[in-house]
Amino acid sequence: MKLDKILDALHLRDRVKGETVAIKMHLGGNVGYSTVHPVFVRRVVQAVLDGGGKPFVTDLAGDVASAAQRGYTAETLGCPIYPVGGPDEKYYYAHKRPFKNIEEWRLGGMVADATFLIDLAHIKGHPSCGFGACIKNIALGCMMTPTRSAMHDTNHFDPYWFADKCPDPAKRKAIIESCPFDAIVEDRKKPGELHIHYEMCNQCGRCLKVAPEGSLVIRPENFWAFQEACAISASITLSTFQPGKTVFLSIGTQIHPVCDCFGFTGQAILPDIGVFGSDDIVAIDTAVLDMVAKLKVDENALPLSMELQPNAGHPFQQVHGPYKDPYKAPEYLEKLGCGTREYELVDVLPLKRPERGETVYISAAQ
Numbered sequence: 001m002k003l004d005k006i007l008d009a010l011h012l013r014d015r016v017k018g019e020t021v022a023i024k025m026h027l028g029g030n031v032g033y034s035t036v037h038p039v040f041v042r043r044v045v046q047a048v049l050d051g052g053g054k055p056f057v058t059d060l061a062g063d064v065a066s067a068a069q070r071g072y073t074a075e076t077l078g079c080p081i082y083p084v085g086g087p088d089e090k091y092y093y094a095h096k097r098p099f100k101n102i103e104e105w106r107l108g109g110m111v112a113d114a115t116f117l118i119d120l121a122h123i124k125g126h127p128s129c130g131f132g133a134c135i136k137n138i139a140l141g142c143m144m145t146p147t148r149s150a151m152h153d154t155n156h157f158d159p160y161w162f163a164d165k166c167p168d169p170a171k172r173k174a175i176i177e178s179c180p181f182d183a184i185v186e187d188r189k190k191p192g193e194l195h196i197h198y199e200m201c202n203q204c205g206r207c208l209k210v211a212p213e214g215s216l217v218i219r220p221e222n223f224w225a226f227q228e229a230c231a232i233s234a235s236i237t238l239s240t241f242q243p244g245k246t247v248f249l250s251i252g253t254q255i256h257p258v259c260d261c262f263g264f265t266g267q268a269i270l271p272d273i274g275v276f277g278s279d280d281i282v283a284i285d286t287a288v289l290d291m292v293a294k295l296k297v298d299e300n301a302l303p304l305s306m307e308l309q310p311n312a313g314h315p316f317q318q319v320h321g322p323y324k325d326p327y328k329a330p331e332y333l334e335k336l337g338c339g340t341r342e343y344e345l346v347d348v349l350p351l352k353r354p355e356r357g358e359t360v361y362i363s364a365a366q
């Protein structure tokens with residue numbers, strides 16, 4: 001199995017003796033079955049056990065509570081599964097790091113107390129930032145609910161709606177009705193104001209065509225705020241581990257347009273791209289994005305609620321809009337000193353064409 005070869009190349013077994021190893025995953029929700037398959041997790045757990053480490057899998061409390069219905073149990077994985085902040089999210093460490101609307105970041109105690117981290121991520125699209133893999137997995141998945149909510153609210157910190165430029169309720173109604181994705185609505189807390197659901201907005205610009213001049217702006221900075229928040233969050237988690245005590249793995253199977261928390265599985269929008277591993281979180285996410293950049297999105301597999309913008313750039317920008325640049329989070333995290341976007345891709349098991357007359361073994365389709 002290629003994953004085993006990657007674990008060998010990373011010398012994982014030699015590095016975990018006596019370590020308490022948190023394996024951070026996104027265990028998904030409801031009946032979504034396109035998360036990282038338990039077979040992969042078991043191989044990672046076994047490698048840690050072989051090396052004399054004490055592994056546990058961890059994720060948010062709700063996803064852990066329902067994990068068994070998606071095949072994740074202590075029996076299938078080979079180690080316990082713990083909620084990252086305890087069952088009621090009362091076990092966390094607060095980190096002060098002011099950023100836009102956020103003052104305090106609440107990092108789950110189970111990860112903070114571990115001595116070694118394996119960030120085991122599923123590669124997929126994401127409605128907030130275009131893309132999710134290793135950075136996203138720990139940026140959101142290690143923080144408590146109030147912090148995760150505040151991270152999503154960073155989109156709204158810089159003003160984008162200027163009510164004085166649009167006093168006419170009929171005009172506001174027209175703006176709302178112009179969006180085919182219901183991404184722009186009346187603000188529930190402030191009547192007369194409009195509110196953008198940034199996750200649903202693909203920056204198509206239809207609303208701007210009906211909005212009075214200066215009343216509404218759709219600009220990259222609002223979208224990038226979430227990416228920067230992800231980078232800060234990941235850097236806080238990584239700061240709790242000694243150098244050399246983190247490993248990053250990404251599984252590129254069943255690549256969907258949205259997060260695993262959506263709780264369902266549709267058709268994959270991109271072909272499987274394999275397994276990636278690195279000691280560098282910035283390098284691995286950058287390499288995965290570069291690999292995806294060579295692929296073509298299967299438009300027929302996109303949910304009907306989404307539209308493809310073929311000229312928007314990277315495949316994940318084509319799906320989620322040009323301002324959800326998936327390279328921004330690695331860029332911000334590199335600036336925070338947590339890795340490099342420079343990398344060398346090494347194939348641990350290159351394909352070899354058989355010589356003429358050589359026996360070829362295949363496994364027949366079931």
Ligand code: SF4
Pocket residue numbers: 178179180181182183184196200201202203204205206207208218
């Ligand atoms: S830019 Fe497009 S998707 Fe975004 S709020 Fe406006 S109409 Fe909706």
